[in-house]
Amino acid sequence: MKKLLLFLLMGSNLFAQVEDSHEELNEKISLCDCLEMAIKNPELREKDEPPIGCEWISDLNGEEKEKVFSNALKKCPEVMKIIRDLIESESKNETEPIDLEIEPPPPPPQGYEEVEVIDEILEFADVDPEFPCHTFYSYDTLRNIIDSQNICGIRGMMRFISENIIVPDICLDLNAQGRVFVKFCVEKDGSITNINIERNKTGCESYNKACKSVLRKMPKWKPGEVGGRYQRTWTRVPFSFIFN
Numbered sequence: 001m002k003k004l005l006l007f008l009l010m011g012s013n014l015f016a017q018v019e020d021s022h023e024e025l026n027e028k029i030s031l032c033d034c035l036e037m038a039i040k041n042p043e044l045r046e047k048d049e050p051p052i053g054c055e056w057i058s059d060l061n062g063e064e065k066e067k068v069f070s071n072a073l074k075k076c077p078e079v080m081k082i083i084r085d086l087i088e089s090e091s092k093n094e095t096e097p098i099d100l101e102i103e104p105p106p107p108p109p110q111g112y113e114e115v116e117v118i119d120e121i122l123e124f125a126d127v128d129p130e131f132p133c134h135t136f137y138s139y140d141t142l143r144n145i146i147d148s149q150n151i152c153g154i155r156g157m158m159r160f161i162s163e164n165i166i167v168p169d170i171c172l173d174l175n176a177q178g179r180v181f182v183k184f185c186v187e188k189d190g191s192i193t194n195i196n197i198e199r200n201k202t203g204c205e206s207y208n209k210a211c212k213s214v215l216r217k218m219p220k221w222k223p224g225e226v227g228g229r230y231q232r233t234w235t236r237v238p239f240s241f242i243f244n
Contacts, residue, residue, distance in 0.1 A: 032076035121232045125224030129186035131157035164214045168206035176204035180239040188230040190220030
């Protein structure tokens with residue numbers, strides 16, 4: 001809009017006090033009407049285009065402009081004052097920096113307790129990790145499914161180990177028996193990582209690899225929980241190798 005108003009006013013000197021000693025030039029539309037249309041028409045202000053019929057103003061020379069605007073100051077002082085205030089306001093907005101006030105975040109609601117995110121592997125949890133419910137199948141001699149069972153928790157884990165453990169031949173030859181104690185981490189998503197052999201009481205080290213192998217085959221566990229949130233948790237499982 002500022003460009004449009006300046007086009008009509010043609011400079012800031014037009015607001016100076018000029019003696020009313022000149023005759024008004026003949027124009028198709030008076031300057032007062034042109035200025036009033038520029039103020040009232042939003043589309044003209046957005047496009048910075050002069051009203052139709054007011055293009056003659058740009059063709060005036062310096063002396064003619066002075067005569068026209070001198071008479072306009074007398075004939076429509078209210079319009080000229082509005083134009084002057086608008087230009088001064090827009091000039092001020094262009095030069096003054098905008099001070100944006102950023103409000104601080106609201107305080108947490110009363111009774112809210114921030115829960116610390118724990119990335120370490122915990123020895124103990126409010127809810128211990130657990131082997132998930134798993135479907136086990138029974139087969140006939142031709143490997144056709146004849147039965148299925150959904151077993152959860154410790155019973156499901158023991159069934160899974162018994163069906164998937166592969167006893168090394170060397171341990172059978174040695175008749176090595178006893179227990180292997182294994183420690184592993186149940187991650188937040190239930191996967192098993194950080195498998196470690198804590199003790200092997202069998203006398204056959206090949207059992208270690210067999211235990212690790214069956215743990216890697218397991219489905220994802222139910223992770224441990226602390227404060228209602230899943231956490232990384234250590235779990236220990238003893239593998240028994242006892243033969244009749």
